[in-house]
Amino acid sequence: MPTHFIDQLAAAVRRRRSAICAGLDPRLGSLPPALVGDSPPERPADQAELFRQFCCEVVDVVADKAPVVKPQAAFFEELGPAGMQALAAVIAHARRRDLLVLVDGKRNDIGSTAEAYARGWLGPHSPWQADALTVSPYLGADSLQPFVDWAAPAGAGVFVLVKTSNPGGGLLQDLPAPDRPVYRHVAALVEQLAERTVGDCGYGLVGAVVGATYPEQLAELRAAMPHAWLLIPGYGSQGGRAVDAAPGFDGAGLGAVVNNSRGLIFAYQREPYRSRYQPHQWQRAVDDAARDMLAELAECVPSPPA
Amino acid sequence: MPTHFIDQLAAAVRRRRSAICAGLDPRLGSLPPALVGDSPPERPADQAELFRQFCCEVVDVVADKAPVVKPQAAFFEELGPAGMQALAAVIAHARRRDLLVLVDGKRNDIGSTAEAYARGWLGPHSPWQADALTVSPYLGADSLQPFVDWAAPAGAGVFVLVKTSNPGGGLLQDLPAPDRPVYRHVAALVEQLAERTVGDCGYGLVGAVVGATYPEQLAELRAAMPHAWLLIPGYGSQGGRAVDAAPGFDGAGLGAVVNNSRGLIFAYQREPYRSRYQPHQWQRAVDDAARDMLAELAECVPSPPA
Numbered sequence: 188m189p190t191h192f193i194d195q196l197a198a199a200v201r202r203r204r205s206a207i208c209a210g211l212d213p214r215l216g217s218l219p220p221a222l223v224g225d226s227p228p229e230r231p232a233d234q235a236e237l238f239r240q241f242c243c244e245v246v247d248v249v250a251d252k253a254p255v256v257k258p259q260a261a262f263f264e265e266l267g268p269a270g271m272q273a274l275a276a277v278i279a280h281a282r283r284r285d286l287l288v289l290v291d292g293k294r295n296d297i298g299s300t301a302e303a304y305a306r307g308w309l310g311p312h313s314p315w316q317a318d319a320l321t322v323s324p325y326l327g328a329d330s331l332q333p334f335v336d337w338a339a340p341a342g343a344g345v346f347v348l349v350k351t352s353n354p355g356g357g358l359l360q361d362l363p364a365p366d367r368p369v370y371r372h373v374a375a376l377v378e379q380l381a382e383r384t385v386g387d388c389g390y391g392l393v394g395a396v397v398g399a400t401y402p403e404q405l406a407e408l409r410a411a412m413p414h415a416w417l418l419i420p421g422y423g424s425q426g427g428r429a430v431d432a433a434p435g436f437d438g439a440g441l442g443a444v445v446n447n448s449r450g451l452i453f454a455y456q457r458e459p460y461r462s463r464y465q466p467h468q469w470q471r472a473v474d475d476a477a478r479d480m481l482a483e484l485a486e487c488v489p490s491p492p493a
Numbered sequence: 494m495p496t497h498f499i500d501q502l503a504a505a506v507r508r509r510r511s512a513i514c515a516g517l518d519p520r521l522g523s524l525p526p527a528l529v530g531d532s533p534p535e536r537p538a539d540q541a542e543l544f545r546q547f548c549c550e551v552v553d554v555v556a557d558k559a560p561v562v563k564p565q566a567a568f569f570e571e572l573g574p575a576g577m578q579a580l581a582a583v584i585a586h587a588r589r590r591d592l593l594v595l596v597d598g599k600r601n602d603i604g605s606t607a608e609a610y611a612r613g614w615l616g617p618h619s620p621w622q623a624d625a626l627t628v629s630p631y632l633g634a635d636s637l638q639p640f641v642d643w644a645a646p647a648g649a650g651v652f653v654l655v656k657t658s659n660p661g662g663g664l665l666q667d668l669p670a671p672d673r674p675v676y677r678h679v680a681a682l683v684e685q686l687a688e689r690t691v692g693d694c695g696y697g698l699v700g701a702v703v704g705a706t707y708p709e710q711l712a713e714l715r716a717a718m719p720h721a722w723l724l725i726p727g728y729g730s731q732g733g734r735a736v737d738a739a740p741g742f743d744g745a746g747l748g749a750v751v752n753n754s755r756g757l758i759f760a761y762q763r764e765p766y767r768s769r770y771q772p773h774q775w776q777r778a779v780d781d782a783a784r785d786m787l788a789e790l791a792e793c794v795p796s797p798p799a
C-alpha cells in the first residue's frame with residue numbers, strides 16, 4: 188500500500204475501476220422517509236444521528252464502486268456540535284470500509300491558522316482523520332503552504348478551488364487579470380505545488396477543484412495543471428454530464444474523480460429509480476445510480492488499468 | 494435593544510466606548526502555564542476543556558472593554574468534535590456576558606450548501622448562535638447571497654474577506670483585473686449588499702474584512718464601501734498599529750472594529766506585562782493590554798458617542 192496520498196487515490200481508482208467520488212450531503216428534507224419515519228426529529232442530536240446512519244449506509248453501498256467519499260462539512264456543521272460528532276463517525280466508518288475520505292470544507296486562513304486547519308483535518312493521526320480537504324485560495328500562496336507542508340508527512344492531500352461549478356463562480360474567478368482570468372493564476376500556483384509533491388502516479392498532493400459545468404475551461408485547466416489531480420463537481424443534478432467531465436481525465440483514465448452527491452445518495456427520489464424500488468429500498472437506488480454513473484463515464488473516459 | 498445586528502454592534506461600541514474585537518485564538522503551546530500545569534494534556538477532550546476554560550476567562554476579563562469577541566474556528570476544529578463542543582460553550586458564555594460573537598470561520602460554498610452554513614451559524618436560534626460569521630468571496634455573488642438572505646431575519650451579520658492582512662494575500666487580491674485590483678471588485682459587491690441591508694446606524698448587515706497591515710488600501714476601501722462595517726485584523730502581533738487602523742473608521746468613530754488576538758489573550762508573555770505580573774495573574778495582563786489598546790486607539794480615532 189503506497190503511503191503518498193495521491194498514489195493511494197490512484198490505486199483505489201484502479202482497484203475499483205471507478206473514478207466516482209460519492210458526495211455525502213445529508214439534508215434532512217431529502218432523507219429517505221423509510222429512515223426518518225413519520226416526522227423528522229426536532230433535536231439537532233437526533234437529526235445528527237439520522238445523518239450518521241444515512242451516510243454510513245450510503246458508504247456501505249458505494250464502498251465497492253467509489254474509491255473516495257466526500258462528506259460536505261456544511262451539512263454536518265449546520266447541526267452544531269452534534270453534527271460534527273456525526274461527521275467524525277461517518278469519516279471513521281468510511282475509513283473502516285477502506286474508502287478514502289475527502290472532506291469538503293473549503294477551509295482556509297492566514298499562516299499559522301491555516302496550519303491549525305491542516306493539523307486538525309489531515310491524515311490518519313489527526314482528530315478528524317480526513318485523507319484530503321478542499322481549501323480556498325483567496326488568501327494567497329502563504330495560506331496554502333501550511334496545508335502542503337502538513338499534507339506530505341501526514342499522508343494526505345488538498346484540493347484547491349480553481350474553477351467552481353456554480354453559475355456565479357465566474358464573478359471573481361473569470362475576471363481578466365489582466366491577460367488571463369483569475370482562475371488561471373490560481374491554476375499556475377496549484378500546478379507549481381503539485382509538481383513539487385509529485386508521487387509515483389505522476390500527480391501531486393495538491394489537486395484542484397474544477398467544475399464539470401464549464402467543460403471548455405476544464406480542458407484548458409487539465410492542460411494547464413498536468414500534475415494536479417482534479418476533483419470535478421457539478422455532475423448530475425447541477426447539469427454536468429459524463430461527456431462534460433471527460434476532458435478532466437488523462438489518456439489512461441486517471442487524473443480526476445467526478446463527484447456526484449444528490450444524484451447518487453437521493454437517487455430514490457428520481458426516475459428511473461423511483462418507479463423501480465419501494466421506499467424502503469432506497470439503498471438499491473443508490474447502488475443502481477452508481478452503476479449507471481460508472482457506465483456513463485465508461486462511454487467517454489478510458490477505463491483505468493486494473 | 495435594536496434587533497438589526499449592525500445596530501446592536503454600533504450600540505455595543507457606543508456603550509463601551511470601545512471598538513476592540515477580542516480574538517479568541519486558543520493555542521495549546523501559548524496557554525498560561527498557570528492554567529495548563531506542568532505538562533499539557535494529550536487527549537483532545539482535555540485540551541478542549543482547557544480551551545473552553547481559557548476563553549471563558551478571557552471573555553470575563555474583556556466583557557466591559559470589548560463589544561465583540563471573535564473565536565477562531567480553526568483552533569477549536571483542530572481538536573476534533575471535542576473542540577467544537579468547546580467552541581459552542583465559549584460562544585454561549587460570551588453571549589451570557591452580553592458580548593456579540595463573530596465567528597471567524599471564513600466559510601463558504603455554492604448556493605444551497607452556503608445556506609447550510611448560514612442556517613448553522615447565524616443568529617440566536619441557530620445551533621451555534623453566532624452573531625456574525627466571516628465568509629470567503631472566491632465562489633462569487635451567488636455564494637454570498639444565502640448568507641445575506643439568512644442574516645437579516647436571524648438578526649445576524651456577515652463579514653466578507655476583501656483585503657486580508659497576510660503578506661501573501663495580494664497574490665490573488667491585488668491582481669489587476671484589468672483596471673482595478675480583484676479586491677476592489679469584491680468591495681463593490683460588498684458595498685452593494687451592505688447598502689441593501691442598511692440599519693439605523695447607516696451600516697449594513699454585510700461588512701468587510703480589511704487588514705490594518707495595508708493602511709493605504711484600508712483608506713481606499715473605507716471610501717469604496719461607505720455602508721460596510723469593517724473588521725480590521727492585523728493589529729498588534731502582525732505589525733499593524735492604531736494609526737494604521739484609524740483610516741477604517743468614520744468621522745464619528747464608528748464603522749470599524751479592530752481585532753487583537755495574540756497581543757491581548759497572550760499578553761502575559763510579553764513586556765511590559767510579563768514583568769508586571771506573576772504567571773498566575775495572566776488575566777490582569779489581558780486586562781492591561783486591552784486598556785492599553787483602547788488608549789492607543791483613542792489617540793487616532795474619535796471616541797464613539799456614548
